[in-house]
Amino acid sequence: MQPSSLPRGLFITFEGGDGAGKSTQLRLLREALQEHGMGVVTTREPGGTEIGEKLRSLVLEHGHGQIDKRTEALIYAAARAAHVAQFITPHLSQGTHVVSDRFVDSSLAYQGVGRGLGIAAVAAINDFATGSLSPDLTILLDISAADGRARRIASTGGVEVSDRLEAEPDEFHENIRQAFLSLAHAAPERYLVLDANQPAEDLHARIMDRLQAVL
Numbered sequence: 001m002q003p004s005s006l007p008r009g010l011f012i013t014f015e016g017g018d019g020a021g022k023s024t025q026l027r028l029l030r031e032a033l034q035e036h037g038m039g040v041v042t043t044r045e046p047g048g049t050e051i052g053e054k055l056r057s058l059v060l061e062h063g064h065g066q067i068d069k070r071t072e073a074l075i076y077a078a079a080r081a082a083h084v085a086q087f088i089t090p091h092l093s094q095g096t097h098v099v100s101d102r103f104v105d106s107s108l109a110y111q112g113v114g115r116g117l118g119i120a121a122v123a124a125i126n127d128f129a130t131g132s133l134s135p136d137l138t139i140l141l142d143i144s145a146a147d148g149r150a151r152r153i154a155s156t157g158g159v160e161v162s163d164r165l166e167a168e169p170d171e172f173h174e175n176i177r178q179a180f181l182s183l184a185h186a187a188p189e190r191y192l193v194l195d196a197n198q199p200a201e202d203l204h205a206r207i208m209d210r211l212q213a214v215l
């Protein structure tokens, strides 16, 4: 008799500009999957492991001096390699669904397009970092740079608190937005694109509809 193997969990990622409301949707999705009795873990990038959280503060906090753009891309990729090896793959092979706040597409958009390193170069280092792991479903919460900034400010009680990337001008964030939209356009079977200005409950319902098909 063949040894029975557990069905692999689904790997679902959320992408979008800063302030798009990814964390709310991540939580609603986790709760819904749990209510259906499924094993699910949520995580974020950069981060998700001890080394990943250290790399996260290196690359996001102000105060480490200038970070060259290739160095920045490699730090995100290094954090991701640890995340895949130590967290994502082990959970997926146990049959647990993994929902991540950002993954490779963020590097393609922010470092590849935003920093101008080129999609191909950034895709190559990330292929190496992840062993070519690709999400089963990617939800893009699409938001304009101005709306994203307004929502970030509202969430911090009217004060603008920005990390290194958020502090970039609106033009940078508009480029990122267009980059995400064209990544989604190139892979419609993997992407669900939603207008982040819709009420959270409506967005959640659209995500659950699409997931029925994947599940």
Ligand code: TYD
Pocket (backbone or CB within 6 Å): 017, 018, 019, 020, 022, 044, 045, 046, 060, 076, 101, 102, 103, 104, 106, 107, 108, 110, 111, 163, 165, 166
């Ligand atoms: P975070 O506080 O998690 O922002 P958000 O809630 O919007 O996800 O910070 C992550 C920041 O890092 C965000 O500005 C996007 C950026 N980033 C990259 O530039 N490249 C990457 O590969 C990843 C994962 C994030």
